Amino acid sequence: MSTGIALLGCGIIGSSVADMLLHEAPRLKARTGQTLILRHVVEKDIPKAKAAGIPARLITDNFDAALADPDTHIVIELIGGLEPARTLVLRALKAGKHVVTANKYLIAVHGREILAAAKKAQRCIMFEASCGGTIPIILALTKGLLANDITRVIGIVNGTCNYILTQMTQHGQSYADALAGAQAAGFAERDPTFDVNGTDSAHKIAVLSALAFGMEIPFGKVERTGIDTLSDLDLKFAKELGYTCKLLAIGEKSDSAGLSLRVHPTFVPNDQMLASVSGSFNAISVYGHASGQTLYYGRGAGGKPTASAVLADVIDIALGTAPLLFSQLPLLTKRPPAKFLPSSQIVSRNYLRATALDVPGVMAQITRILGEEHISISAVVQHESKAGHPVPVVVMTHEAQDGHITKAIKKINALKQITAPTVRIRVLT
Amino acid sequence: MSTGIALLGCGIIGSSVADMLLHEAPRLKARTGQTLILRHVVEKDIPKAKAAGIPARLITDNFDAALADPDTHIVIELIGGLEPARTLVLRALKAGKHVVTANKYLIAVHGREILAAAKKAQRCIMFEASCGGTIPIILALTKGLLANDITRVIGIVNGTCNYILTQMTQHGQSYADALAGAQAAGFAERDPTFDVNGTDSAHKIAVLSALAFGMEIPFGKVERTGIDTLSDLDLKFAKELGYTCKLLAIGEKSDSAGLSLRVHPTFVPNDQMLASVSGSFNAISVYGHASGQTLYYGRGAGGKPTASAVLADVIDIALGTAPLLFSQLPLLTKRPPAKFLPSSQIVSRNYLRATALDVPGVMAQITRILGEEHISISAVVQHESKAGHPVPVVVMTHEAQDGHITKAIKKINALKQITAPTVRIRVLT
Numbered sequence: 001m002s003t004g005i006a007l008l009g010c011g012i013i014g015s016s017v018a019d020m021l022l023h024e025a026p027r028l029k030a031r032t033g034q035t036l037i038l039r040h041v042v043e044k045d046i047p048k049a050k051a052a053g054i055p056a057r058l059i060t061d062n063f064d065a066a067l068a069d070p071d072t073h074i075v076i077e078l079i080g081g082l083e084p085a086r087t088l089v090l091r092a093l094k095a096g097k098h099v100v101t102a103n104k105y106l107i108a109v110h111g112r113e114i115l116a117a118a119k120k121a122q123r124c125i126m127f128e129a130s131c132g133g134t135i136p137i138i139l140a141l142t143k144g145l146l147a148n149d150i151t152r153v154i155g156i157v158n159g160t161c162n163y164i165l166t167q168m169t170q171h172g173q174s175y176a177d178a179l180a181g182a183q184a185a186g187f188a189e190r191d192p193t194f195d196v197n198g199t200d201s202a203h204k205i206a207v208l209s210a211l212a213f214g215m216e217i218p219f220g221k222v223e224r225t226g227i228d229t230l231s232d233l234d235l236k237f238a239k240e241l242g243y244t245c246k247l248l249a250i251g252e253k254s255d256s257a258g259l260s261l262r263v264h265p266t267f268v269p270n271d272q273m274l275a276s277v278s279g280s281f282n283a284i285s286v287y288g289h290a291s292g293q294t295l296y297y298g299r300g301a302g303g304k305p306t307a308s309a310v311l312a313d314v315i316d317i318a319l320g321t322a323p324l325l326f327s328q329l330p331l332l333t334k335r336p337p338a339k340f341l342p343s344s345q346i347v348s349r350n351y352l353r354a355t356a357l358d359v360p361g362v363m364a365q366i367t368r369i370l371g372e373e374h375i376s377i378s379a380v381v382q383h384e385s386k387a388g389h390p391v392p393v394v395v396m397t398h399e400a401q402d403g404h405i406t407k408a409i410k411k412i413n414a415l416k417q418i419t420a421p422t423v424r425i426r427v428l429t
Numbered sequence: 430m431s432t433g434i435a436l437l438g439c440g441i442i443g444s445s446v447a448d449m450l451l452h453e454a455p456r457l458k459a460r461t462g463q464t465l466i467l468r469h470v471v472e473k474d475i476p477k478a479k480a481a482g483i484p485a486r487l488i489t490d491n492f493d494a495a496l497a498d499p500d501t502h503i504v505i506e507l508i509g510g511l512e513p514a515r516t517l518v519l520r521a522l523k524a525g526k527h528v529v530t531a532n533k534y535l536i537a538v539h540g541r542e543i544l545a546a547a548k549k550a551q552r553c554i555m556f557e558a559s560c561g562g563t564i565p566i567i568l569a570l571t572k573g574l575l576a577n578d579i580t581r582v583i584g585i586v587n588g589t590c591n592y593i594l595t596q597m598t599q600h601g602q603s604y605a606d607a608l609a610g611a612q613a614a615g616f617a618e619r620d621p622t623f624d625v626n627g628t629d630s631a632h633k634i635a636v637l638s639a640l641a642f643g644m645e646i647p648f649g650k651v652e653r654t655g656i657d658t659l660s661d662l663d664l665k666f667a668k669e670l671g672y673t674c675k676l677l678a679i680g681e682k683s684d685s686a687g688l689s690l691r692v693h694p695t696f697v698p699n700d701q702m703l704a705s706v707s708g709s710f711n712a713i714s715v716y717g718h719a720s721g722q723t724l725y726y727g728r729g730a731g732g733k734p735t736a737s738a739v740l741a742d743v744i745d746i747a748l749g750t751a752p753l754l755f756s757q758l759p760l761l762t763k764r765p766p767a768k769f770l771p772s773s774q775i776v777s778r779n780y781l782r783a784t785a786l787d788v789p790g791v792m793a794q795i796t797r798i799l800g801e802e803h804i805s806i807s808a809v810v811q812h813e814s815k816a817g818h819p820v821p822v823v824v825m826t827h828e829a830q831d832g833h834i835t836k837a838i839k840k841i842n843a844l845k846q847i848t849a850p851t852v853r854i855r856v857l858t
Contacts, residue, residue, distance in 0.1 A: 020576065020719065031643055032575055033759050128573070134720040136573025143572070143750075144557070144565025146461055147449065147740035214460055273726060276705040283724075290449065290737040291563040294727035295712075297702055298720060308719040311576035319757055321572075321750045328748055330462050 002035035003318040006066035006097075008088060009078035010043040013102055013129070015052035016303030017076060017310050022055075028311075034318040036311075040066035063088060067095045074317055076310060077101040086110050093121045098323065100313040102129035102306055108203035108219045111210065119333045124326035126313035131204040132157055132282045134305035135298040136312065140286060141211040142331065148288025150212040153251040154428070157204040159280035159300040160195040161227050161247040163187040165265075166278045168235050169244060175230055187280050197226035198263040201249040209251035209261055212286065214331045215338035217261065223343060225264040234353060234423060237381065237394050241351075243267035244275040248428065258341035267351050267427040273297075274428070344403030349378070349427035352405075354393045354412055355420035358385055362417045366393060369411045373404040390419040399429065431464035432747040435495035435526075437517060438507035439472040442531055442558070444481035445732030446505060446739050451484075457740075463747040465740075469495035492517060496524045503746055505739060506530040515539050522550040527752065529742040531558035531735055537632035537648045540639065548762045553755035555742035560633040561586055561711045563734035564727040565741065569715065570640040571760065577717025579641040582680040583857070586633040588709035588729040589624040590656050590676040592616040594694075595707045597664050598673060604659055616709050626655035627692040630678040638680035638690055641715065643760045644767035646690065652772060654693040663782060663852060666810065666823050670780075672696035673704040677857065687770035696780050696856040702726075703857070773832030778807070778856035781834075783822045783841055784849035787814050791846045795822060798840045802833040819848040828858065 005021065007014055020028075021038040029035055041058050043049040049059045066072055075092035077099060079085045085106050090113075092099050099118070101107070107114070107127050118125040128138045132155065141150070156162050160182055167178040179196070182188035194200045202222040210217045227247050238245045248266040253259055268275040273295050277283040282300030287293050299305035316322035326332055356362040363382065370377060379396040397405070409422050434450065436443055449457075450467040458464055470487050472478040478488045495501055504521035506528060508514045514535050519542075521528050528547070530536070536543070536556050547554040557567045561584065570579070585591050589611055596607040608625070611617035623629045631651040639646045656676050667674045677695040682688055697704040702724050706712040711729030716722050728734035745751035755761055785791040792811065799806060808825040826834070838851045 016719075024578075027578060028576060031760050033757050134717075134723060136569050136723075139568060139573045140565050143745060144568045144741050145737065146744050147453075147457060147737050149453075149456060271705075271707070273702070273705055276700075276702055278700070288563075288737060290445075290733040290740075292728050292731075292734055294563060294565075294725070296723075296725055298723035302721075304719040305721055308574065308576050308717060311719075312573050315575050316572060319754060321754050324753060325748060325750050328462050331460050 002037050003073050004037050004039045004069070004071040005074045005076060005314065006040040006042060006072045007038060007076045007078065008042045008063065009080070010041055010049040010052050010054060011078065012303040013306045013310065014078040016307035017078070018052065018054055020307055020311060032315050032319065034315055036314060036318060039069060039072055042066050067092060067097070072097060074098045074100060074314055076314065077103060080105070082106060082109060089114055089125070090117050093117045093123050093125065096121060096123060098123045098317045099125045100310055100317070101125065101127050102310060104130040104200070104203040104207055108206040111207065112216055115333050118326065122327070124317065124323045126316065126322055127207070128313050129306050129309035131207050132284055132296065133298065133300040133302065134308045135282060135284065135296045136309070137208065137284050137296050138211065140294070140296055141208065142325070142329065145286060145288050145291055145294065148290050150286060150288050151253050152287040153205065153208050153212045153284065154274065155205065155208065155249045155282065155284035156246055156274060156277050157249050157282050157284065157300060158195050158201045158247060159282055160188045160192060161201070162277065162282070163280045165227060165245055165247065168232055169239065172232065174232050175227070196228045198224040198247065201247060201263040205249035205251050205261055205263060208284070209259065210335060211331065212251060213253055213259060213338065214335050215259065216335045217338050221261055221340055223262040227265055230265055231423070233392065234425060237351070237353065238267050240381070241379065241396065242270050243427065244270055245425070246274060246277070254341055258339045260341045260346050265425055267425055269428065272428065344401065344406070346402040347399050349399055349429050350397045350405055351425045351427055352395045352397065352409070353423040354418055355390050356393050357417045357419060358387050358389055358391045359417055363393065365415055366395065366412055369408050370395065370397070373408040375400040375404055375408055396427065431466050432502050433466050433468045433498070433500040434503045434505060434743065435469040435471060435501045436467065436505045436507065437471045437492065438509070439470055439478040439481050439483060440507065441732040442735045442739065443507040445736035446507070447481065447483055449736055449740060461744050461748065463744055465743060465747060468498060468501055471495050496521060496526065501526060503527045503529060503743055505743065506532060509534070511535060511538060518543055518554070519546050522546045522552050522554065525550060525552060527552045527746045528554045529739055529746070530554065530556050531739060533559040533629070533632040533636055537635040540636065541645055544762050547755065551756070553746065553752045555745060555751055556636070557742050558735050558738035560636050561713055561725065562727065562729040562731065563737045564711060564713065564725045564729070565738065566637065566713050566725050567640065569723070569725055570637065571754070571758065574715060574717050574720055574723065577719050579715060579717050580682050581716040582634065582637050582641045582713065583703065584634065584637065584678045584711065584713035585675055585703060585706050586678050586711050586713065586729060587624050587630045587676060588711055589617045589621060590630070591706065591711070592709045594656060594674055594676065597661055598668065601661070603661050604657070625657045627653040627676065630676060630692040634678035634680050634690055634692060637713065638688065639764060640760065641680060642682055642688060642767065643764050644688065645764045646767055650690055650769055652691040656694055659694055660852065662821065663854060666780070666782065667696050670808065670810065670825065671699050672856070673699055674854070675703060683770050687768050689770045689775050694854055696854055698857065701857065773830065773835070775831040776828050778828055778858050779826045779834055780854045780856055781824045781826065781838070782852040783847055784819050785822050786846045786848060787816050787818055787820045788846055792822065794844055795824065795841055798837050799824065799826065802837040804829040804833055804837055825856065
């Protein structure tokens with residue numbers, strides 16, 4: 001038996017998926033036993049689809065026709081964005097088609113509705129390609145680590161940001177230069193806002209956390225700080241102190257079962273694997289109560305790498321294993337709503353950089369304030385400079401509650417010797 | 430419906446599996462929808478099973494009774510070694526039970542026979558825990574990367590060796606001291622032969638390569654060099670040159686579809702992820718034609734981490750997804766025999782360390798010999814020393830065929846100024 005496929009969207013990922021389905025069918029058949037047939041490529045921009053090498057007979061701008069075809073078993077949604085993607089996915093499920101999507105935005109925001117619709121239609125929706133590109137991270141969460149109580153998911157899930165940070169760290173570039181370089185190299189969009197301000201990473205950690213913790217995650221609960229306000233000075237201090245600055249997407253479950261979901265630049269100790277993830281690569285660390293730390297690494301974007309994940313889902317459906325899993329796993333479709341830890345209670349180590357006039361007594365005042373807020377210090381760095389000029393005073397703290405850190409920073413900034421707002425970056429432990 | 434389990438062997442892994450089945454059933458049920466019931470723990474050493482906290486009513490030394498129980502659906506084999514494990518696994522399959530095993534030795538040597546027996550019995554055999562401990566690497570190969578033509582699998586798959594090499598590299602210990610330390614820390618067996626001579630890694634790369642390349646791998650085809658002959662001098666040179674020495678298990682497919690399977694100490698460039706894998710952790714890099722490089726990292730041994738992998742398989746069977754996959758995937762049960770690349774044709778970069786009397790002309794002779802064998806040089810290191818004493822002369826080569834390297838080493842060793850056999854270690858590219 002063969003499996004018929006309708007592909008929505010013929011951009012970079014779509015054309016790679018089409019290319020593999022059209023030209024690698026014999027190899028896929030030998031490996032998987034499945035005959036996968038591309039029946040429709042639905043694309044409004046028909047010349048674009050033709051330019052991508054799709055045979056004209058497969059190209060249509062009519063989704064209804066692709067859906068009406070009884071031999072279309074799977075709809076692959078690669079349009080991106082919320083609408084019309086959401087409507088088309090819901091219609092596909094209602095029409096009895098399985099759905100594969102790479103759309104993290106859609107799953108992060110409308111996942112609950114879409115998974116319920118799939119369950120109701122007795123079909124499945126698969127979204128391996130939505131997080132971490134080629135990395136089989138959804139598979140790890142829904143199968144490989146299924147016996148675990150998962151306590152943390154920590155990912156470098158945005159290749160654009162990681163490329164920019166790598167350029168800044170390894171080549172001393174400024175943020176603006178690194179961003180321009182990323183755009184020139186094709187690693188950043190012309191409008192990179194969603195990437196650099198942490199929104200894209202937030203989508204992904206929302207999707208991953210729902211599966212890791214088995215809870216419904218309202219997307220708005222993810223706190224976000226991007227890399228767009230980072231100073232290269234802080235990256236230099238990171239290097240000096242034995243850390244690498246990464247944009248991390250973090251999902252944590254505390255003992256009281258309250259979650260903390262956040263995206264922010266983070267100092268990663270250089271002996272941790274995540275510190276070694278360079279350029280446009282992605283990596284996700286998952287901590288299970290039995291497994292301990294595991295980590296998954298690979299290309300987070302690009303046509304062929306993402307097509308690898310899309311086709312893994314397609315094959316899983318063709319084999320019948322994905323629908324069987326989907327119909328049975330409470331983790332996917334019976335998730336209780338999550339409780340959240342108030343952000344003032346998040347506990348982490350911190351890097352604080354105050355900017356102070358180099359006059360006697362500043363360090364004493366800063367350390368006094370930290371003491372008052374029960375924050376203990378693990379290291380201090382202040383380099384020599386001309387007296388009377390503003391200098392960076394760096395303090396590394398031991399673990400402390402966010403509420404205390406916020407208060408301490410407010411007090412430090414109120415000191416008359418402080419000439420600029422104090423920078424705070426969390427440190428991974 | 431519930432799934433009944435018989436566990437064979439109550440060592441470190443077995444008791445962790447039993448512990449989770451006995452004490453975490455409600456959490457597992459909530460997450461997976463499955464009721465997993467431990468019905469029998471088959472262990473010859475009954476006091477040992479009792480000491481592990483297994484309720485007496487579950488303990489038996491009678492495998493036949495466990496097998497005769499119609500409510501035993503899955504047999505977990507955690508005895509290890511070839512016999513009686515092989516016989517018991519075959520009997521379990523014949524009796525209509527699914528089998529889960531962590532036994533790499535068994536799968537590497539008798540995999541073909543056992544997979545065929547499972548296919549014949551219309552049952553499945555799962556072995557996630559056999560390679561890389563907790564790491565869901567079999568899952569990645571049989572599901573996550575299924576659309577790929579896989580060209581390379583490169584793993585740090587023996588935690589004992591990696592722990593020893595990390596101690597030697599980071600703390601300058603000798604091999605003997607590092608081994609003794611590993612034994613004291615519980616990271617090495619009292620008889621570590623199979624670990625340090627590369628046999629254990631060879632078992633694992635044989636299992637992984639069969640799945641990666643979809644071919645039958647006779648275990649004897651894996652070439653092996655262990656870490657037991659490594660000198661700390663070479664680890665120091667590795668550090669100086671920007672590499673970290675790791676015991677790698679490598680499966681490579683060349684364009685002509687000839688495989689090369691081997692285990693040997695390897696210089697890994699420090700900017701590669703595998704260089705950052707420290708201590709007893711394992712990691713496996715898999716290269717697919719679409720995915721590019723992916724990497725999977727986690728604990729390669731230990732009770733709970735390995736139990737995580739064993740239970741992932743158990744749940745996969747309970748859900749019905751594993752038997753469905755197993756019955757359909759040609760990759761698992763219809764593999765053609767592998768063709769192998771003659772070892773003289775393996776291409777790699779190399780580290781060569783000659784030991785030469787420090788007299789004029791030695792370097793000229795060595796470089797002349799390499800030139801004659803078409804081996805081009807990327808770097809040379811010779812430190813200052815007292816004239817007339819033997820000194821290490823290190824040459825890093827560009828890519829060269831093994832046949833040429835072997836000939837060159839023979840010629841170098843024949844030089845009258847050479848006082849000890851030349852050391853050769855491959856360099857990862």
